[in-house]
Amino acid sequence: MSNQPMSHPEVESLAQELLSAYETGQMVAVPPSDRTGFDLNTAYEVEGTLKRLRETDGHRAVGRKVGYANKAMWRVLKLETLLWAHMYEDTVHHNDNNSATLTIAHPRSLKIEPEIVFGLKEGVPEGTDATGALASTDWLAVGFEIIDCPFPEFKFQPSDFVASFGLHAALVIGERMQVRPELIAKLADELPRFKVRMSKNGEFVEEGSGRNSLKSPALCLAELGAAIARRFPGQPLSAGEIVSSGTLTAGHPTTAGDLWTVDVEGLALPSLTLRLT
Numbered sequence: 598m599s600n601q602p603m604s605h606p607e608v609e610s611l612a613q614e615l616l617s618a619y620e621t622g623q624m625v626a627v628p629p630s631d632r633t634g635f636d637l638n639t640a641y642e643v644e645g646t647l648k649r650l651r652e653t654d655g656h657r658a659v660g661r662k663v664g665y666a667n668k669a670m671w672r673v674l675k676l677e678t679l680l681w682a683h684m685y686e687d688t689v690h691h692n693d694n695n696s697a698t699l700t701i702a703h704p705r706s707l708k709i710e711p712e713i714v715f716g717l718k719e720g721v722p723e724g725t726d727a728t729g730a731l732a733s734t735d736w737l738a739v740g741f742e743i744i745d746c747p748f749p750e751f752k753f754q755p756s757d758f759v760a761s762f763g764l765h766a767a768l769v770i771g772e773r774m775q776v777r778p779e780l781i782a783k784l785a786d787e788l789p790r791f792k793v794r795m796s797k798n799g800e801f802v803e804e805g806s807g808r809n810s811l812k813s814p815a816l817c818l819a820e821l822g823a824a825i826a827r828r829f830p831g832q833p834l835s836a837g838e839i840v841s842s843g844t845l846t847a848g849h850p851t852t853a854g855d856l857w858t859v860d861v862e863g864l865a866l867p868s869l870t871l872r873l874t
Contacts, residue, residue: 603634612646619761628748640756640757647683659839660683662768664755664758667843682758682759697769697871701743708743709744710846711795716735720822722822739771741768768841787863788815789808790806796860798856807845
């Protein structure tokens, strides 16, 4: 690959191509990482362009989703930190009775992931720990993220992930727990250790743990705040944002007709059920 980065018109063109694929359900035959001048810096340029295009079209960004919340993967993939992409008003779904139904308009290759979701009441200070990250949090919940890969055979590089909406298709958020100051120490202790059990159509699929999200979803939130502040000092995590903090299990293929349940043990959150239609 050339060391010459993509030009601004090339970034705009690539963003338009990826947005079109997102909106129509087309596949992207040649991942951006196979194209001249594309790297992780360019990927975040594309991601920012996608945000501008979506917001111009009336779809407000409401938060960020995390990818690669696993330090072992950083070593393999030569990453310095986790990755992220924006989520939008029309892709984030709140649910208060812990049972939801969701239709993905143009599915290509869907997977489902259970995650801890945070709602922020203020920015996350750079250099903070789990307790500090929780102090910036208004609420937390268990959620299902649906990812959809536009690349054949689910093969892509980290930079492709960033430039393709972080593969984000939808987030369904369960009942929220208010993070009151007197709960913070207890939550900081529980978040690395709690467990989730995923079931599909009533059959057990996999057990996961808070440790799978950078050893704790709260630590993942702290790392995200720091990573964003380093890369985009003028666009830090801020009050009102929603953060989906990385999957607690493997991602599992899913399709219309599936009924998923995540049960939570060791954290005072109810089960969440999602039917795809």
